[in-house]
Amino acid sequence: MTEGAGTTLTDYPRPSVAVDVAVLTVHESALFVVTVDSPRGLALPGTFLHPGERLSDAAHRVLQSKAGITALQFHQIGMFDAPDRDDRGWVLSMAHGAAVPYGSLPIGVKVVRIEDDRPSQPLAFDHSDMAVLAVEDLRRRYASNIDPSLLLGEEFTLLELKQLYEVVFGNRFPKDTFRRHVSPALDGTGATSVAAGGRPAELYRRKVGAVLPETASALLRS
Numbered sequence: 424m425t426e427g428a429g430t431t432l433t434d435y436p437r438p439s440v441a442v443d444v445a446v447l448t449v450h451e452s453a454l455f456v457v458t459v460d461s462p463r464g465l466a467l468p469g470t471f472l473h474p475g476e477r478l479s480d481a482a483h484r485v486l487q488s489k490a491g492i493t494a495l496q497f498h499q500i501g502m503f504d505a506p507d508r509d510d511r512g513w514v515l516s517m518a519h520g521a522a523v524p525y526g527s528l529p530i531g532v533k534v535v536r537i538e539d540d541r542p543s544q545p546l547a548f549d550h551s552d553m554a555v556l557a558v559e560d561l562r563r564r565y566a567s568n569i570d571p572s573l574l575l576g577e578e579f580t581l582l583e584l585k586q587l588y589e590v591v592f593g594n595r596f597p598k599d600t601f602r603r604h605v606s607p608a609l610d611g612t613g614a615t616s617v618a619a620g621g622r623p624a625e626l627y628r629r630k631v632g633a634v635l636p637e638t639a640s641a642l643l644r645s
Contacts, residue, residue: 438513442481443469443550444497445518445557446490448534449574449590450525455534456542456554459489463547465535467554468492469516482519491529496572497521500560501553508549516548520557522572540593565591566640569608569629580616580624581605592643604642608633 445467446457458465470485472478478499486492500520506513528534535542542554564571565588575583585601610630615623 436513438515440472440478441469441514441516442472442478442485443467443503443516443518443553444482444486445500445520445550445554446486446492446495446497446528447520447522447537447554447557447561448525448528449587450534452586452590454537454558454590454593455525456537456557457490457492457528458533458535458542458546460533461547465533465544466547467550469550471514478517478519490532492523492532495521495523500556503549503553505549516553518553518556520560522561522574524574524576562592562644566643567635569605569633569635578612578614578626578628580626581609582624584627588643594643594645596642600642604639605635608635608639 443466448455448457457468459468460466468485468489470481470489472481476484479497482497483493483495486495497519498521499517501518503516503518508514508516535544535546537543537554537558540555540558542551545551546554561572570579570584570587575587579587581602584605585596585598588601589595608630609627612626612628614626616626617623
């Protein structure tokens, strides 16, 4: 008999479907991922899909219910489908990634520092691997566009931008080299910012529609 002939979907074993969200942020010159308490220790905010619910709806729901985060822009970064990833049974999870300014997170939210591209504390299930994938996704996006998640806000100095990129990529960049590679994607505002005890520094904003050149991507990811 041809597979599927005379059968229905209920004739096949079906996995549970979950969503987990790796929310990255920058704080005190370091990269962090948002975590929540779970019966298995620290974990990414995650939940099972409800009947008739879209993955994105479930992600919004769990961020609000478990981490107090609302109106967050996120995207899918990968399906985690190892049959033994959850000891409770067969569970597929669609991992989502996002990045937000630290100041926009709810007060008291728990974060774990990213060190050597992974969480510095163990996370439940395969959530550490999800965080690793989220970091790689963040770097890929930041290598193509200037601060696409607006971690710096709308206006910033070149020094602030350089410091942000050094945190995101875990690397140091020569000041003049960094400026040369990112300047084509920036517009000067004509205004300046004065740091305490420092000299005035020009403020920049992202140039609409600008994409970083391949030479910039090569520098950032070297």
